[in-house]
Amino acid sequence: MSIIKTELPKVLGNLSKKYGHGIKKNFPENSLSTKWTVAPNSYGYIVESVKFLHEKLGMKYLNFNRVMEQNVIDTPEQLWELIQQFQKLFRYMIEKNTELYISPFDYSIISSVISRQTLLETEPTWSRCGFGKMPALSLDGNIYPCFRLIPGHNHMKKTISQGTVFTSLDENLTDLILLNENAQVNKLKVDEKCKSCSIFSSCPHCAADCVNNDLTLSKTTSVCNFHRVSIYFARLYWKNIKKLYPAKYCNIQIKWTEDDDNNLLTLILKEIMI
Numbered sequence: 439m440s441i442i443k444t445e446l447p448k449v450l451g452n453l454s455k456k457y458g459h460g461i462k463k464n465f466p467e468n469s470l471s472t473k474w475t476v477a478p479n480s481y482g483y484i485v486e487s488v489k490f491l492h493e494k495l496g497m498k499y500l501n502f503n504r505v506m507e508q509n510v511i512d513t514p515e516q517l518w519e520l521i522q523q524f525q526k527l528f529r530y531m532i533e534k535n536t537e538l539y540i541s542p543f544d545y546s547i548i549s550s551v552i553s554r555q556t557l558l559e560t561e562p563t564w565s566r567c568g569f570g571k572m573p574a575l576s577l578d579g580n581i582y583p584c585f586r587l588i589p590g591h592n593h594m595k596k597t598i599s600q601g602t603v604f605t606s607l608d609e610n611l612t613d614l615i616l617l618n619e620n621a622q623v624n625k626l627k628v629d630e631k632c633k634s635c636s637i638f639s640s641c642p643h644c645a646a647d648c649v650n651n652d653l654t655l656s657k658t659t660s661v662c663n664f665h666r667v668s669i670y671f672a673r674l675y676w677k678n679i680k681k682l683y684p685a686k687y688c689n690i691q692i693k694w695t696e697d698d699d700n701n702l703l704t705l706i707l708k709e710i711m712i
């Protein structure tokens with residue numbers, strides 16, 4: 439692959455440090471991990487999957503999130519199922535203490551949540567998305583700024599390839615730069631409900647179905663319920679863990695209030711009542 443003579447490496451960042459060490463052949467038992475994605479029709483299997491991966495396969499680092507596609511919507515029944523699964527997951531995680539990690543309960547997603555309004559005032563160029571940081575290679579040899587931009591992963595008509603492995607990478611990075619700019623909070627198009635959302639900064643806005651044909655981005659909202667439920671139970675988890683092990687977790691700061699929790703729960707339940 440001829441990447442060297444292009445500007446792309448500067449935009450992509452130093453990937454080799456993160457990904458350049460190849461695949462480890464023997465994982466020590468305590469570093470086994472996996473990542474998967476759930477859709478509304480698989481909410482009912484979350485707890486069973488976590489238990490299987492942890493108890494039968496010995497995995498301790500489990501990362502999962504919800505599909506980002508905008509047309510994959512939760513029905514009220516699926517949302518109720520999700521709440522029940524997270525309730526069970528919360529109990530299981532308390533039992534396991536620090537023996538098991540799951541990404542929806544990661545402390546970082548609840549420790550520094552910032553509303554959109556605050557971001558606009560303090561950090562208007564803030565963005566969660568970094569087109570180009572995870573370049574993807576398609577089967578036909580084309581290189582894309584993200585696997586979500588490989589044709590077939592979204593509904594975009596425009597193709598944003600950065601070149602091919604057979605020729606060279608595209609020197610013209612205009613589209614990539616524009617995408618990164620449009621992912622910033624001051625340019626991102628958002629729904630009315632996201633404008634006043636208190637957990638905006640931790641909510642994903644992935645390129646899947648977010649990129650419009652004019653290369654503007656619209657914030658995904660299909661992840662809304664999953665994200666709210668995850669934040670609600672992650673907060674509950676850390677509150678309990680801190681209470682159970684005060685000395686061990688003395689550095690954990692509970693920054694949210696009971697009102698914050700109640701407001702979030704009200705929003706979640708409203709979606710079921712619709």
Ligand code: SF4
Nearest residue numbers: 631632635641659662
């Ligand atoms: S999708 Fe929902 S949780 Fe995410 S920012 Fe918008 S309102 Fe908040």
